[in-house]
Amino acid sequence: MIRRTLAAALILVTGLALSACGDDSSAAPSSGALNGQVNVFAAASLTGTFTQLGKDFEAAHPGVKVVFNFAGSSALAQQINQGAPADVFASAAPKNMDQVTDKGTPTTFVRNKLEIAVPKGNPAGITGLTDFTVEDRKIALCAEQVPCGAAAKKVFEAAKLTPRPDSLEQDVKAALTKVSLGEVDAALVYRTDVLAAKDKVDGIAFPEADQAVNDYPIATLTKAPNPAGAKAFVDFVLSAQGTKVLTEAGFAAP
Amino acid sequence: MRSRRRTQRVGGRLPLVLVLPALLGLAFLLIPLIGLLAEAPWSTLPSRLFSADVGQALRLSVVCASVATVLCLLLGIPLAWLLARAELPGRAVIRALVTVPLVLPPVVGGVALLLVLGRRGLVGERLDLWFGFSLPFTTAGVIVAEAFVAMPFLVISVEGALRAADPRYEEAAATLGAGRWLTFRRVTLPSIAPGVVAGAVLCWARALGEFGATITFAGNLPGRTTTMPLAVYLALETDPDVAVVLSIVLLLVSVVVLASLRERWISGLR
Incomplete structure (x- = not known):
């Protein structure tokens, strides 16, 4: 008897849980406030x-x-x-x-537009986009799928340079983190990211950035x-x- | 001592209260896999599978996972032996610490590795200074990340096998004049071989699927650090079909690995 009650209760609970999952309109649209x-x-x-x-x-x-x-x-x-x-x-x-x-x-x-981010004090002496083509430099770029990567591609095309990245990061903050940790010598990130992390990174502006302004x-x-x-x-x-x-x-x- | 009564077969039907959630659980685990197979672009699958990118990622994955497994064997078996056989103070604590990477979110592991082995890290700084060598963004970095995450599987498996092994053989070897190293090589190791194999296979499978620590510590560069799971993640954003193909390859590998883990090997895992 108890077992049957338990079974019934369990079925009920499972059913409720499932229906709760399906009906996920927690924020009901309201007309006023x-x-x-x-x-x-x-x-x-x-x-x-x-x-x-x-x-x-x-x-x-x-x-x-x-x-x-x-x-x-x-x-x-x-x-x-x-x-x-x-x-x-x-x-x-x-x-x-x-x-x-x-x-x-x-x-x-x-x-927004791109800027070169380097670790505070620029230990590797990065001067511009040409440094991104040097094999010995540790470079992070955004993957081409994300906007900062697409913009970077445009920038390098405008500058007629072929970058030699060490990592293609999945978003701009990941690229920025690699700079602020000092793991890379330079990365291409947005101007705003450089400003947001100004305690840890320095920014270097470059003229080709105007070729790839992101809306x-x-x-x-x-x-x-x-x-x-x-x-x-x-x-x-x-x-x-x-x-x-x-x-x-x-x-x-x- | 352990004379447990054989479970009696109670007549009648299976209790619904167990069968229902069990079926739900089974469906929950299987349906995503079935969905993956159902969504697969079967007509274009071969051409996608043999594209250069997939081959490159697969080769890199297999190489890295294999090297990571060898590394785990070299370090993990002695560690397991220490945990199982040596009189260590605070052994329970050490064992708990060894298994931390097992439950730690892999991304956290990647951050930790970056802070220790990165170019500005505690140890990494020395490596860079003395040898001009830094691990992040290299294939070696992928191997380190995978070994970090996968080693506990091997240690636990081997330690379990060591505990289950009969110590009298080792004692007999000792009374016959064998040193501890000789005993370990000629008596202990052969007797725990199934546990070692099981641990190595699990370790390899875990390393093959590693994502979080790898992308955090080793970054992502095709041909150098883009392993299969990273390729799946990035492909999902541009070409979901490729992501499905890559996933099926990984699924297939996992099934083969599990199928090869026969009962007697898993028994070493207790």
């Missing part, structure tokens, strides 16, 4: 600024929680297309935004679990307050 959670998928290079913007947004809208997923833009696009519950996508390049199918109209909100598009997603929150967050990023945070971090206004 904002609430719930806003899932923002943002390019790795936006880590610092968007974390700040998220805090400001939460302060302006009590009861809303912003949750970030920072990674290489190509990985994020892939995750969204596979059904990850994203409300907002901010990509470091239009190409990766285009890869996402179900989205609202993207708006370019900032621009950063942001868009709400049509399958967003929290459409109201998504729209509010995008509006916040585009607002004067949002622009101020971004430009202070070294991004250029579009």
Whole structure:
């Protein structure tokens, strides 16, 4: 008897758990005040600024929680297309935004360009892009799939140089980390990344960077679990307050 | 002593309360694998499989995993022997520490390796200074990362075999005048061979699948440090079909490895 009751209970619990899994609309869309959670998928290079913007947004809208997923833009696009519950996508390049199918109209909100990052004090004496072609130098670049890698490719094409990297990192922050740890002599990262890590790395600007300026598009997603929150967050990023945070971090206004 | 009664077969049907979750568990483990096979681009599979990139990644993976396994054997068997046979103070603590890489997220292992063996690391700085040699971003770095993650599998397996082995043979060898080294080589090692083989196979399989520590410590450069799992991860972002093909290759290798691990070898793992 007890066994049968237990079995019934277990089936019930399993059923409940499964149905709970299927019905994952934790942030129910509301007509009026904002609430719930806003899932923002943002390019790795936006880590610092968007974390700040998220805090400001939460302060302006009590009861809303912003949750970030920072990674290489190509990985994020892939995750969204596979059904990850994203409300907002901010990509470091239009190409990766285009890869996402179900989205609202993207708006370019900032621009960014590449800079050479070297460990503090530049121990290897890096002077410019030509150092990236020297076999003895330890060099990190972004993989071509991610925007910073695509931009790097354009830069080297413009300079007619063939880089000899030691590692192709999966996002810009990974490349930056290798510099700040001193594991590589130089890497190509964004100007904003150099600024964000200015205690540990020095930046060297170079003229060819202007050949590969990245436009950063942001868009709400049509399958967003929290459409109201998504729209509010995008509006916040585009607002004067949002622009101020971004430009202070070294991004250029579009 | 261990005269356990043979489990009696209780008549009647299997209890639903066990069968149902068991079936769910089975489905949970198998469905992703079936999905991988179902999604495979079978028509273009051969051409993708024999493309230069896949071959390169596979070759690098096999070479690195094999060298890492040899490294683990050279260091792991003595370590297992020490844990099983020597009178060590705080042996339980040491054993726990040895198994840390087993449960540690591999990325954390990669960060730790970078901080110790990196160019500015505690040990790596000396290597660079004295020998002008640094491990990160090299194939040797991949091997180090894989060995770090995989060695506990070997140590645990071999230690288990050592504990299960009858110490009287070693004692007999000792009374006949054999030194400890001779005893180890001629008596202990042959008696634990199945455990060593099982451990080595597991260790190799773990090394082959290593991702986190490798990409963190050794970076990613095709032909030098891009092993199969790294190639799968990067391919997923541009060409998911290639990722599926690469995954199937790894799946196949895993199945072959497990199938070759016959019951008697696994018995050494207790």
